[in-house]
Amino acid sequence: MPVRVTDVVCPFCGTLCDDLECDISDDGKKILEIYNACAIGAEKFMHSQSDDRLVLPRMRQEDGTWKNVSYEEAVEYTAQMLSNAVKPLMYGWSSTNCEAQSMGSKVGELCGAQMDNTATVCHGSTLIAIQDAGVPTCTLGEIKNRADFIIFWGCNPAHAHPRHMSRYSIFPRGFFTGKGHKGRTFVVVDPRHTDTASLTDYHLPVEQGRDYELLSALRVVFHGEGDRLPEVVAGIPKETIIEVGEKMKAARFGCIFFGMGVTQSISKNHNIDMAINVTRDLNEFSKWSIMPMRGHYNVTGSGEVWGWQYGYPFCIDLSRGYARYNPGESSSNDLIERGELDAVFVLGSDPGAHFPFSAVKKMNKLPCVCVDPHITPTTVVADLHVPVAFVGVEVGGCAYRMDSVPIETHKVVDPPEGVLTDEEFLEKVYERMKEIKGV
Incomplete structure (x- = not known):
């Protein structure tokens, strides 16, 4: 007889x-059906x-x-690689729990690594x-209960x-x-006519790379x-900009959700500076918030954990025994492209699929360990692939929602016999x- 598990968190x-x-299944080992996902x-x-x-690590x-x-x-190889490296990169951390x-x-800290997460190629800006500017934000629950104006x-x-x-x-x-x-009122600002845009009251097809001008x-x-x-500004007629702008001022409670179409286009963090200033201006007339649409289920958590450990959310250099932070110098792609690394450790992400091809080729020439339950483009270029339990399915732990609210994920079924969790593998390596270091 199947057993129903409720209040499960989707990772x-x-x-x-x-x-x-x-x-x-009644033996607790097999998921038979998923509802609401x-x-x-x-x-x-x-x-x-x-x-x-x-269910076993594999070595090339x-x-x-x-x-x-x-x-x-696998523990021995990883520990030796990190201990002997002069400047290793430990990258990812977005698809695992805070523990x-x-x-x-x-x-x-023990090996003086360069610590970076997937924000470096998405919401780092x-x-x-x-x-630079602070952030007037809120929770998703406030959006559901109060917002009458939404912008994507x-x-x-x-x-x-x-x-x-x-x-x-x-x-809702x-x-x-x-x-x-x-x-x-629902607005989408996007150069493309997406499936989201097909549902809107206003679709503003901004010219690519000119978000800063439209925000201004x-x-x-x-x-x-x-x-x-x-x-015409950024491809949008003046009359439309005025109409939408006046409606934004008249809203009771609004929120701007923004994604990589803003963070990774021309102007990058300056686009977000301007979007935050737009939100601040709107708060002179009504209540407005702004929120990034974070991708990986716990990329927010990695920034939170490092924020309260080191004071910095990504691009952390621990090579001197204390945390330094300088995106562009201490960010993953820049380190790889400049040839400064002598080892790469990846957990909870897939840089092989998302980094520039030139960076992946250089990563392929370095000693590389990938910890991931899946076979991915990164595991293909790694020297050691360590499969682990699925967080949120086979092991619980804390994760942070995109609005920085911590959510406790739950274990639903047992992992295959003998398979370690991310935390257990890292603890053994530590x-x-x-x-090795005699400490």
Whole structure:
């Protein structure tokens, strides 16, 4: 007889949906069905049940073939690699729990590593802007219960965060938003006509790379000078900018959600500086917040953990025994491209799929360990692939939602016999490194 497990947290995206339900076999070893999850979240749960899943670490041989090794051998190889490296990179940390992130930091301190997470290629510019200008933000619960004006700028939640609109931003009926989507004004700013844009009241097809200009034009409108704008700004007619700007001023409670279409286009962190200033201007007329659409389910958590450990959220240099921070100098891609690294350790991410090809080629020539339950482009270029338990499926732990609210994920089923968790593997590496270094 199947057993129903409720209040399961989905470890896919930064929305961290916490209303999933799972039917599991009565022996507690097999997930039979998933309810309430989006298609991607459900696939992540079911993929953990794959019959061809790796359950042992594997080492690349000289002829390019793979050989299964024990976890003890994997621990020894990893500990020796990091202990002997002069400048190792420990990258990723976005698809694991905060407990593993904290243990990984101890390993990084012991070997003087360059510590970086996936924000370096997505919302790192957001973190820099927040350090410059602060951030007027809120929780997703406040959005659901209060917001009557929603803007998605440079993001497409219909694909990247499939349940965001139905749970928090557009469709749900909250305490003060009883009409749901009928009581909300919905704007998308995106050069493309995305599936999200097809649902909107206003789609502003901003010219690519000119977000800064459109944000500046909105500030002009807020200050009552809209008539002085050019006839077209960033591909948007002046009349449309004025109309949308006036509606934003009249909103009761609004939020700007923004994605990598803003953070990784021309101007980068300066786009976010301007977006934060737009939000600040709007608070002279009504209540407005701004929030990044974080991708990996715990990329926010890695920034939080390092923030309270080191004072910096990413691009951390521990080579001198204390934390230094200088994006551009201490960021992953720059370190790899300049040839400054002599070892790479990857956990909870896939740089092989997302880094520039030139960086991946250089990474391929370095000693590399990848800790991941999946076979990925990164595991293909690694010398050692260590499969681990799925966080949020086979092991619990803390994760931070995109609004920086901590959510405790739950274990649903047991991992395959003998498979370690991220935290357990890192702890074994840490203890072995202490023996090697005599500390």
